[in-house]
Amino acid sequence: MIAVGVLFVLLLSFGLPIGYVLGIAGIAGLVQVGGVDMLAMAPQRFFAGLDLFTFLAMPFFILAGEIMNRAGITQRLVNFADSLVGFLRGGMAQSNMVASVLFAGISGAAVAEAAAFGNTMVPAMVRAGYPRPFSCAVVVAGSIIGPTIPPSNLMVIYGSMMGVSIAGLFAAGILPGLLMALFCMAVIAALGRRLNLPKSDQRPSLRRILMASKESVYALIMPAIILGGILGGFVTPTEGAAIAVGYALFVGAAIYRELRWSDLPDMLVRTARVTGVVFLIIASASILSWWMAFLGVPQMITTLFLSISHDRNVVIAMVLLLLLVLGMVMDINAILILLAPVLAPLAASVGLDPVHAGVMIVLALNLGLMTPPVGASLFVLCSITGEKLERIAAAMWPFIVAEVFVLLLVAFWSDVTMAVPRLLGL
Amino acid sequence: MRRKLAVVAGLWSQRLNWLVERVCAVLVGVLVLVVWLGIVSRYAVDLNVTWTEEAARYLMIWAALLAVSSGVARREHVYVEFLFNVLPKPAQRLVTILFDVVSIVFFGLLLIYGTTMAQLGASQFSMLFDLSMALPFAAVPVSAGLSLVQLLLTIAARPAAPLSTHAVVEEMQA
Secondary structure, eight states, rough: HHHHHHHHHHHHHTTOOHHHHHHHHHHHHHHHHHOOGGGGHHHHHHHTOOOGGGGOOOOOOOHHHHHHHEEEEHHHHHHHHHHHTTTTTTTHHHHHHHHHHHHHOOOOOHHHHHHHHHHHHHHHHHHOOOOOHHHHHHHHHHHTTTTTSSSSHHHHHHHHHTOOOOHHHHHHHHHHHHHHHHHHHHHHHHHHHTTTOOSSSOOOOHHHHHHHHHHHHHHHHOOOHEEEHTTTSSSSSHHHHHHHHHHHHHHHIIIOOOOOOOHHHHHHHHHHHHHHHHHHHHHHHHHHHHHHHTTTHHHHHHHHHHHHHHOOHHHHHHHHHHHHHHHHSSSSSHHHHHHHEEEEEEEHHHTHHHHHHHHHHHHHHHHHTTTSOOOOHHHHHHHHOOOOOOHHHHHHHHHHHHHHHHHHHHHHOOOOHHHHHHHHHH | HHHHHHHHHHHHHHHHHHHHHHHHHHHHHHHHHHHHHHHHHHHTSOOOOHHHHHHHHHHHHHHHHHHHHHHHHHHOSSSOOOOHHHHHHHHHHHHHHHHHHHHHHHHHHHHHHHHHHHHHHHBBBBBTTBTHHHHHHHHHHHHHHHHHHHHHHHHHHHHTTTTOOOHHHHHHOO
16 A cells, blocks of 8 residues: 555656556556456546546536637626726736636636636736736636636536535535635735735726626626526536536627637637546546545544544644645645545544535635645646746735635634525525 | 657647547537537427437547547646656656656556456446447547557657647647
């Protein structure tokens, strides 16, 4: 068992793609427990790991995000956000946060948002006189609101694997996501004077808000339709995601008229590619996680945790610490697939609601997208803007502190997550 | 000579990938249509289509797994490069060779045992579709085979096109 662990760490840390590492380690594990005969297990687990209808929501939400960016829906959301909060000091950073919330209601992944906003908002902010590392930090901090507010691909994975209601997880993510945006906006407001952030001369005007909301009304009702359908129990998450694709296509092609037929193949290919990268990780991790289950690793970890303490709060703290540390160095999809079968029963054993535990785990992992040295959103911004990772990281710590604070609220105060699902009767 | 081979390998890698990506696009497009059909049938007019869920699942697996080889060709699979970058040059070369071997073994085993799985699947039938399971299962060996080919082509092409970092992100800027 230790040999497999060492192999895993070595391959991962020296730069073999994580999708391969998980598979190799899993295959090594299979051979170790059952010899060469066990190898037949590898492709079976690889296939079975993907064979879930609920997973379909992932490519569809990715496609919907692609269409939104291409069809000018994203830009209209940004304009609307700007009409609301653009007049504040640091107004562009503030509107970035508000736009993140609006975007989050349609997109399920953080990197798509980080790429879209990094391309448009960062250059605009830099032109307006914002420090570049700060601008990048704002986009990165905002990007993880996307997978916290539903829809969220991590919640789809967690719910599918652990048999927890995806609609319930979605509902439970709303309030934490809004809190994150609020705390980040407070951080921007607090830093505004110190960093001497620009203040635009536009006045807050109801007329402007009305104009912008008229422009973006079709983009704004999209989350309402999708989330309303899923949370209201009218459609499954997969169907909701497919409807999102249809709606985005319709708005982009028929109403905003920015989408052309010739854009379609490219968006489909990119959807397949992004899905392929995530699905290789999921499929390979399924091999490794079968081996872990075979050896009883989940029970071992649970026993270890509970031997340290039976206290609910201490166990929660240990789980969060584990996830935050792993999130700093590893892909979060992989962590989720390997550890969900470990952490879910552990959380249940100290009396946490499965939905509460799920949202807490997803949120802690989302933070892994923005924590150095390995953070997907962080990488996207570095690459797009050419800014140094260390400088973004340095500008980002106030946001990390704010979002960790929200995580702690979520973890230790169950009403923050459970109030909305309870209200909706999920 | 080596350089010429590298250029040719790179070219073929691109061509194969171009084809695979077109197939992926068609599969994702059909996937969307199939799920829409299921929605229409469930909420509007009952078209008596019970197969949409199963078909969608298998289409998704095929599309995503084919795209895995595209990720190999474009070096899009997520990796961490810090420790690699601090290694001295000779050690980097050694690690690269080692990793190439490990990757070949990985996709090779998936290809071999996946083929067996698909062959055995020929005698199993899916629940609703009454489809031979060989068809969905075949996604694993086909994907592994294509990835293996792309892996070999990119290794051969390396002198002409050295390792690019985080191609995922480069693409996203487009």
